[in-house]
Every structure is written in structure tokens, then in C-alpha cells.
Amino acid sequence: MIKRRSLIRLAGPLAAAVALPRYAFAQGAYKSEYKMSTVVPPAFAWGKGGEIFANLVRERTGGRINIKQYPGASLVQGDQTRELTAARQGVIDVLCGAPINWSGTARELAVFTLPFLMPDHKAWDAVMNNSALMNEYFDMVRKAGAEPLAVGETGYRQISNSKRPITRPEDMKGLKVRVVGSPMYGDIMSAMGANPTFMSWADAQPALASGAVDAQENPLEVFLAAKIHTLGQKYVTKWNYSNDILLFAVPNQIWTSWTPADQKIVREAAQDAARQQVQLVRKLFDEDAQRVAALGVEVHVPTPGEMKTWQTETRRPYARWKAQFQPTFVSKIEEVVASTRKA
Known part of the structure; x- marks a missing residue:
């Protein structure tokens, strides 16, 4: 019979023998590839942000974490509205996307897209640089099932159409407008008399080309890169009605499988990629109207008075969706934006 003292002496080596395989397993559990979903390729600032992020992570981890875009x-077969659900289910390992696309799964994450909430980059920057606000938002992301890493910018959404110049809300009446799968965007268009049509971007392009859909709303970067002027879109209004964030995030089940050291590397890589991505978006924003006009497209930039009219016209859908998102959180955003108007 083994004496108690002998058992005690054996306990240390046995524990180490048991612990070592578990540690080795944890390291070996890393996937050979982590799948990252983006709606657009690296030809767009959005997709480029994802590419930069993946490259930085690969380099800084020595290939230990290999993210493929x-x-x-x-x-998700081209349906970006399913990305968050797919991430929860383990189909997607890394998210680099616009939360408006996930509003069907986690409605509150689309809070920044309320119409004319952040009317310009001065307001947008003030909100994004407010640590208390962003920490509160990141908690919402965690509750939705992912670890938030950094925030980029998808760009202000502008409207184009094939029928006529849009200079006032009445010009929207009767236009069939393609929108992403967001009921809020549908409400905004309906409030101005347009007929919103929900479809993926893959389906939208042939619909625009055939004339089945009259209009679409996207950042002008998308208009240029996707050559939307070749799809019959002759008129653009640069009204800056919505600007979603570009959220870099990792589903909880993947995040917790990485060591703290690797988590730190990935977070810092996302933050570096987001900064570069925002710089790309801003450069394009400064020159997009001129570049679109050079294609023979008529571009209208609303006056301050016209902008007030647009904001008034969208007040009802704004109030309705503010109540459905996080009204207290939205009020805090409004306060930050208001402070930029006084400065």
C-alpha cells in the first residue's frame, strides 16, 4: 500500500503531467483559418480595412492566428443581414461589418444609423471619441455575443436615382428605392413617399440595371467603386443622412479560445486597421462629389436650409426608432452632437 506521504510527493508531478496536455491542447485548439466576413472586397475602404486587419494579425502573431477574408x-450566401447570426452559430469567426446589417438580430447595435443623428464628421468624431458612450455601446455588442475590438467608418450614405434630381422630400415620391434589410431605412423612405425595396447588394445591381428599381442609397465610394453610374443612375444627392460604424468584433466562443496575449495583439491590430480605414474613408469623402460629377452624373449638395427640411421630414421615423433602440443612449449621443454645434 502506498503511504500518504508518498501520495503527496506524487501529486506535484501528476498534476503537471495532467496540466501539460491541457495547455498543449489549448494551444493546438487554434484553427488553421479564421473566416472573416465583409460585404465588399478590398477595392472598397470597408474591405480594405478588413484586409489590413487580417494582415496585421497574421504578421503580429507569426501566423498563429490566420484570418482569411x-x-x-x-x-452567408450574399445576405449580410445573417452575419451576426452566422457568427453566433460558428460559421463566421471574425466580423468586420456594419451593425445596420445585423439589426434584425440585435436591433440596438444599429443605433448610430438614425437619420441625421450625426450630420457631419465633426459630430461623428465627437461621438466616437467619447469613451463613456463607446464603452456603453461595446457592452451592447458583448450582450449580442461578440467582443468589440475597434470602430471604423462605413461612410455617409447618399442617394442616387435614374429618374430626376432630388432636392426636396417631394422628389422622393413614387421612387422605388433599394435599401438594405433594415426596417428603419424602409420607414425613412416611406416617410418621404418613396417605395422601399429590401434586397441584398448582389440582387440590387441587376435590378438597377433593368430599371426594376429606380434608386439606391450608399456611400459615394460604393457608387464609384461599383460603377453605379453604369446601372442607369443619373442623379445623386449628397445629403449625409446616415453613417454607420464599421465594427471589428470576434464572436465570444472564438475570443475566449485565444490566450490573453493573443487577444491583446488582435485588439491592437483592429484599432490600427480601423484608424487606417477611417483615413481612407475621409480622403474619399473629400473628393467623391467631384469624381461622381466627372462621370457625367448630376450631383446636388443640399444647402443648410434644405438640410433642415430633410431633418424635419424624417422626424417621425427618427422618434419611432429612437424608442425602439436605446432611447437613453440616443439622448446621450444627441447631447454630444449638440455640443459640437455650439463650438
């Missing part, structure tokens, strides 16, 4: 939302 899947543009066109191909991991």
Missing part, C-alpha cells in the same frame, strides 16, 4: 458576404 471572405468578401461579398459569401459565408
